[in-house]
Amino acid sequence: MVKVVVCGAAGGIGQPLSLLLKQSDLISHLALYDIVNAAGVAADLSHINTVSKVTGHVGKDSLAEALRGAHTVVIPAGVPRRPGMTRDDLFKVNAGIVRDLAQACAENCPKAFILVISNPVNSTVPIVCEVLKKANVFDPRRVFGVTTLDVVRSSTFVSQVKPQFEPHSNRVTVVGGHSGATIVPLLSQIKQLSFTPEEIKALTHRIQFGGDEVVKAKDGAGSATLSMAAAGARFTIALLEASVRGKRGIVESTYVHLAGNPGAEWNLRSTGLEYFAQDVELGPDGVANVLALPNLSAEEQSLVKTAIGELKGNIAKGINFIKEGSGPASKL
Numbered sequence: 001m002v003k004v005v006v007c008g009a010a011g012g013i014g015q016p017l018s019l020l021l022k023q024s025d026l027i028s029h030l031a032l033y034d035i036v037n038a039a040g041v042a043a044d045l046s047h048i049n050t051v052s053k054v055t056g057h058v059g060k061d062s063l064a065e066a067l068r069g070a071h072t073v074v075i076p077a078g079v080p081r082r083p084g085m086t087r088d089d090l091f092k093v094n095a096g097i098v099r100d101l102a103q104a105c106a107e108n109c110p111k112a113f114i115l116v117i118s119n120p121v122n123s124t125v126p127i128v129c130e131v132l133k134k135a136n137v138f139d140p141r142r143v144f145g146v147t148t149l150d151v152v153r154s155s156t157f158v159s160q161v162k163p164q165f166e167p168h169s170n171r172v173t174v175v176g177g178h179s180g181a182t183i184v185p186l187l188s189q190i191k192q193l194s195f196t197p198e199e200i201k202a203l204t205h206r207i208q209f210g211g212d213e214v215v216k217a218k219d220g221a222g223s224a225t226l227s228m229a230a231a232g233a234r235f236t237i238a239l240l241e242a243s244v245r246g247k248r249g250i251v252e253s254t255y256v257h258l259a260g261n262p263g264a265e266w267n268l269r270s271t272g273l274e275y276f277a278q279d280v281e282l283g284p285d286g287v288a289n290v291l292a293l294p295n296l297s298a299e300e301q302s303l304v305k306t307a308i309g310e311l312k313g314n315i316a317k318g319i320n321f322i323k324e325g326s327g328p329a330s331k332l
């Protein structure tokens with residue numbers, strides 16, 4: 001029995017993500033939780049003729065039931081950006097939402113994999129980990145910041161500049177975090193391609209600020225939802241392939257707690273950070289191996305240095321939110 005729970009399932013990401021997860025025969029129960037409308041989304045999806053049972057859970061009183069027995073919990077709950085906002089501006093509202101969902105996971109499904117989509121990911125992942133640490137149920141192998149959209153965008157944008165680069169089957173490693181300058185695509189690792197310095201600069205900028213492109217185009221109606229659903233489903237299915245089916249050699253870039261994770265010593269020492277996104281091999285218990293940062297070009301070294309500076313503050317903000325005590329979730 002593989003139960004996957006989507007928290008925020010009625011939202012812009014939650015609905016298409018749930019639809020994509022409904023296609024997977026790795027999932028036997030898809031539980032959809034939201035503070036509104038999850039019953040309707042669940043009824044609708046439940047008519048699709050695939051193997052999983054779908055249940056809807058609306059409101060805080062139904063959260064425990066939604067989470068009980070979960071193998072994996074995916075969290076796209078919270079508010080998205082509008083033009084002019086940074087992801088960090090979302091902290092005020094989303095930090096409390098993510099904290100409360102993490103607390104419910106600690107109580108109802110302490111061994112579940114937790115996949116955090118809600119922004120700002122650089123801070124919400126530390127929030128989840130701190131809540132689980134406080135509850136004595138933290139396993140660093142089981143908590144992931146979903147940065148797959150940066151990888152998806154990288155493949156797409158590189159293929160638009162280099163048509164011989166097939167976007168579906170070629171992956172680009174993206175390290176750092178998930179916001180602007182903390183997103184560092186390692187274009188030097190694409191060994192089959194060569195780029196001019198101008199191409200590197202333009203591509204790096206587009207990947208770092210791809211989210212802003214969508215926020216601007218949606219003009220007040222939110223941020224990336226459909227591409228994020230595709231990216232979120234890709235990461236969730238990759239984790240299920242590794243953990244349920246026992247498939248080996250699956251590597252995805254993701255933002256994880258470094259200390260205590262297999263293979264993470266090098267990145268822990270070289271970044272000096274508690275959390276960092278990099279290529280991770282997935283396995284039966286989640287993180288099987290954190291891959292060491294490869295040799296970086298001079299430009300990439302400088303980008304990583306800038307990312308580290310920004311990540312330090314983002315991480316401390318998330319940790320302090322739990323350590324120093326935080327009130328109820330607030331409004332924007």
Ligand SMILES: NC(=O)c1ccc[n+]([C@@H]2O[C@H](COP(=O)([O-])OP(=O)(O)OC[C@H]3O[C@@H](n4cnc5c(N)ncnc54)[C@H](O)[C@@H]3O)[C@@H](O)[C@H]2O)c1
Binds near residue numbers: 007034121146223224
């Ligand atoms: N990691 C990434 O790459 C990435 C990409 C895109 C968006 N995001 C983030 O994902 C989040 C969701 O974006 P969206 O476009 O789906 O927003 P949305 O407003 O369309 O949907 C959010 C959903 O969360 C629900 N929700 C609010 N509080 C909740 C709670 N306490 N428990 C459960 N559900 C709750 C809302 O009812 C809503 O249905 C935002 O924070 C956004 O910034 C992350």
Ligand SMILES: O=C(O)C[C@H](O)C(=O)O
Binds near residue numbers: 080087149212214224
């Ligand atoms: O840009 C955003 O706010 C949403 C998301 O983080 C993205 O990268 O599209």
